[in-house]
Amino acid sequence: MFENRFAHFLSYGATDQRTVRELAGDYNGLLVPGTVAAFQREGTGGFVLTLSATTEGPQYAIDPRFPLFQQALTRPKRSHVALAELLGVPELVRPTDPSPADFTDDIIETVARNWATFNGDYQAAAGSKFEKYARRLGQDVRPHDAKAPSYVMPPYLVAGPPPDPWWDVSQRLYEATSNALNDDGRCVRVIAARNVGALAPLTLAVSENRAAIWVSGLEELTRPASDLTEYALAIRESKQRNLQVFALYGGFFSIMLQNLGLSGSSHGIGYGEYRNWIELPESGPPPARYYLPHLHRYVQADEAARLYFTDRRLAECECAECNGEPPVGLDYHALMRHSVRCRAREIAEWRDLGTPEMVERLGREWAAFLAILHGSDLPEVAIARYERLGSHMSTWATALENTAP
Amino acid sequence: MTEALHSTPTRSESELVEPLICWLRARRQLRDDALLVEEFPWHGRRVDLALLTASGVSSAYELKLAHNRRVIEQSYLNTVSFDRTYLVTATRLMEPLFKQAATLGVGIIHVSLSTGRVSQLLASRRATIHPELRRKLRQALVRRDGASV
Secondary structure (H helix, E strand, O other): OOOOOOEEEEEOOHHHHHHHHHOOOOOOEEEEEHHHHHHOHHHHHHHHHHHHOOOOOOEEEEEOOHHHHHOOOOOOOHHHHHHHHHOOOHHHOOOOOOOHHHOOHHHHHHHHHHHHHHHHOHHHOOOOHHHHHHHHHOOOOOHHHOOOOOEEOOOOOEEOOOOOHHHHHHHHHHHHHHHHOOOOOOEOEEEEEOOHHHHHHHHHOOOOOEEEEEEOOOOOOOOOHHHHHHHHHHHHHHHHOOOEEEEOOOOHHHHOOHHHOEEEEEEEOOOOOOOOOOOOOOOOOOOOOEEEOOOOEEEOHHHHHHHHHHOHHHOOOOOOOOOOOOHHHOOHHHHHHHHHHHHHHHHHHHOOOOHHHHHHHHHHHHHHHHHHHHOOOOOHHHHHHHHHHOOHHHHHHHHHHOOOO | OHHHHHHOOOOOHHHHHHHHHHHHHHOOOOOOOOEEEEEEEEOOEEEEEEEEOOOOOEEEEEEEOOOOHHHHHHHHHHOOOOOEEEEEEOOOOOHHHHHHHHHHOOEEEEEOOOOOOEEEEEOOOOOOOOHHHHHHHHHHHHHOHHHOO
8 A cells, every 4th residue: 555656455355356466466465345355355365375476466454444434334234234333332233323422441451352353364264165266276385375365454433624523433442442453554544534624634643654435425537526626635735744645436536636745546357446434235246347447437337338439539449358359349257357457557657747748738638538538429418428428527627727836 | 267277287208209219110211120119228318219220220319309509519419330320309309400400410300299290300311330330339238128118
């Protein structure tokens, strides 16, 4: 998260194993949701640990996803229950909203101790599944080569600016977990902000020199420029105070924050560039979409096909998956690999640009796209649709411009 | 009068399905060997009614009682993958929307909810489909054939 020039992490999901395995080396690390790690303990452990045992093994950490228990869970999933049980407090799953006062010292101690133990013992999590996943990996890896989590993220809660009592609970969880780990240097605090305005004050309230950040619901594609500027400035100010921050969720906009001080970001494979802290009753990955590199966003695959067949310059991609062919040829896994390859390429291509160059390049890319669009034989209503799909490009440019001192 | 109003159930798009299917059968556009899938999941959205004939011609039908503007755009997306695309509506389209549908190649079928009469107001323009998309669509339709009639 903090060692690379810009750390590219992927959020792990069981359906992503193939992509994660095949692209090892094209990203820096994995974030494993605590719910998945708890519910599919041996399977997830087997996959993650065998991968970690390879020479090019990515870093990994387990995200406790603790804000789950900050809300009523009227229809809890089995993974919610499994995580609460792993933490030693099954009553964390409850049908009513908890209050900060419900998180007693006893509960905090129990959660912290169990989370520290789970992370500390994680190298044994694969159990009998290690061999199975080693075979799938096709490499001669041994259990004793499996690595411990690169970082331990203590349970955290989503909070507003101090003195929000939820921040106080979050602080106590951090301290208790850090103590339970004997402060072995792997602890990374998560600053989970209820909204973008809460981020800067929360970063001011910590004394460490690195942290993971998450602004609930910060959807880069739809937020106004002012929100994105505020987010960027909070990151820059953290850096100026010697606090390195890593974004738990981020899309292309997060990449453009690297020279303002963001040390890396994580995203789901094929989706998951932002997250709301309120759990949806039904969730799961959306249907596979195509990452349109020209607009730095996902679009429906047939939409991408429409653009490609209108003028291939609108949707052509030269990554190893697409090879200039139309987007319709990609199957599910190829779509996923394409998205990760695109993001890796974006990180590499944009990392040496200063903010003014990024603003200029965004403008140039968008202008080129529009010129092709308007020169095409697409009907007006379709052009208007694609203009809407790319409207974030100028929003992002404005947001970045407004970070100028 | 009041009682009659209260007992009138809320109209929904599903009321368009039966007259449409009867009409398609009568025109022999829907035969027993065709696949017909309701609420067909396709690229992150749902096509209200998707039809694949035995000879491999695909049609998408988006059903809407009124307020047709957005659904024309959705229908337009279907023209990437389906040979023919229709908006099936219970209201008469205003002239600008009608023209827009014509420009986009989207056909319009009108269903009268009071008489059950169905009429095609605008023919759908047959789209050119990439062979790979055609193959994927067929595969997906066959997989979802549980709802075939």
